Amino acid sequence: MRAVQIVDLTGPESALAQVDLPEPEPSHMLTPGSAVVIDVYAAGVSFPEVLQTRGEYQFKPPLPFVPGSEVAGVVRSAPDGSGLSEGDRVAAGCLLGAFAEVAVAPDFLTFPLSDKLDFAQGSGLVLNYHTAYFSLKQRGRLREGETVLVHGAAGGVGTATIQVAKGLGARTIAVVSNDEKEQVARAAGADEVVRSDDPWKDEAKELSGGGVDVVIDPVGGDRFTDSLRSLGEGGRVVVVGFTGGSIPEVRVNRLLLNNTEVIGAGWGAYVMSKPDVNREIGAEVNRLVDAGFVRPIVGARFPLERASEALELIDGRGATGKVVLDIR
Numbered sequence: 001m002r003a004v005q006i007v008d009l010t011g012p013e014s015a016l017a018q019v020d021l022p023e024p025e026p027s028h029m030l031t032p033g034s035a036v037v038i039d040v041y042a043a044g045v046s047f048p049e050v051l052q053t054r055g056e057y058q059f060k061p062p063l064p065f066v067p068g069s070e071v072a073g074v075v076r077s078a079p080d081g082s083g084l085s086e087g088d089r090v091a092a093g094c095l096l097g098a099f100a101e102v103a104v105a106p107d108f109l110t111f112p113l114s115d116k117l118d119f120a121q122g123s124g125l126v127l128n129y130h131t132a133y134f135s136l137k138q139r140g141r142l143r144e145g146e147t148v149l150v151h152g153a154a155g156g157v158g159t160a161t162i163q164v165a166k167g168l169g170a171r172t173i174a175v176v177s178n179d180e181k182e183q184v185a186r187a188a189g190a191d192e193v194v195r196s197d198d199p200w201k202d203e204a205k206e207l208s209g210g211g212v213d214v215v216i217d218p219v220g221g222d223r224f225t226d227s228l229r230s231l232g233e234g235g236r237v238v239v240v241g242f243t244g245g246s247i248p249e250v251r252v253n254r255l256l257l258n259n260t261e262v263i264g265a266g267w268g269a270y271v272m273s274k275p276d277v278n279r280e281i282g283a284e285v286n287r288l289v290d291a292g293f294v295r296p297i298v299g300a301r302f303p304l305e306r307a308s309e310a311l312e313l314i315d316g317r318g319a320t321g322k323v324v325l326d327i328r
């Protein structure tokens with residue numbers, strides 16, 4: 001099968017190679033001896049793959065390896081009792097191996113793909129929407145009627161967070177860096193959009209009538225203190241990622257003074273050993289698809305052989321919505 005591997009750690013421009021590999025056996029590292037085998041139609045591309053080309057992501061497989069943590073495609077074979085059958089359209093989290101014509105995924109990370117979504121949209125469903133649901137609901141304890149501020153709101157996690165928050169009955173304020181990204185955040189359903197280079201903290205406080213309830217932060221960096229300041233009483237900042245490059249530090253007196261919280265949300269680390277949690281989140285995300293709230297926004301699309309361009313786009317802060325590789 002055709003595939004792309006990371007062969008060295010020289011960055012997105014040069015670390016990838018086109019290869020021809022044997023198709024994978026029905027076995028996954030999380031479920032040895034068992035896996036759903038999927039004919040891949042689309043593979044999702046995300047920030048972690050960029051970091052992996054430099055050896056900077058926490059998950060460091062030995063070189064060379066096929067990157068790519070999620071796919072949409074058609075089931076070729078599935079374990080007995082998985083509820084999946086040959087020919088089913090699915091969206092799946094595979095951890096690695098998505099940048100290939102055939103991928104394997106654990107059955108508990110493979111979900112029926114609604115007819116309302118195409119394969120490109122399906123390839124952006126697991127990582128971003130499961131993270132969004134986990135961050136908002138399970139970690140952020142979001143309640144109906146609350147206000148959520150979303151950083152990096154035109155990105156993959158950001159657009160997913162806006163849609164899931166709307167589906168959970170919240171009001172959303174998106175933070176973005178330019179006009180194009182503002183349009184994407186609005187297309188995702190943001191109620192309000194503010195600019196990262198404007199006094200967004202004051203605008204958010206005004207728009208929310210005194211302070212937001214939840215901040216979802218995939219960006220980090222020097223805006224973190226203003227995120228804390230934008231909270232109302234009882235507000236929560238949920239730490240999701242660090243695309244801004246630096247890991248912020250918290251002066252905890254701020255938490256005490258305003259009765260606020262900082263909460264970590266590491267979706268992968270939490271759910272990988274919890275099949276039932278994955279199934280629950282998958283069912284909730286599919287319910288939000290059926291209800292019309294979840295419609296992954298697909299940005300740039302590339303054929304498999306141009307995977308490095310997809311990574312460079314993300315690396316250069318140029319991506320909007322989900323970046324996708326069309327595999328077949």
Ligand SMILES: NC(=O)c1ccc[n+]([C@@H]2O[C@H](COP(=O)([O-])OP(=O)(O)OC[C@H]3O[C@@H](n4cnc5c(N)ncnc54)[C@H](OP(=O)(O)O)[C@@H]3O)[C@@H](O)[C@H]2O)c1
Nearest residue numbers: 047152155156157176177218240241242243244265266267
């Ligand atoms: N915790 C978890 O379980 C979990 C799960 C999935 C992903 N993540 C993490 O979440 C983060 C976001 O992933 P994503 O797929 O949404 O990425 P993305 O689509 O590339 O979006 C990231 C956004 O970050 C903003 N940003 C600010 N400074 C940036 C910089 N220097 N370089 C690049 N982007 C910058 C950009 O928005 P503006 O230009 O508008 O500022 C961009 O749209 C990543 O760190 C990823 O590893 C965490």
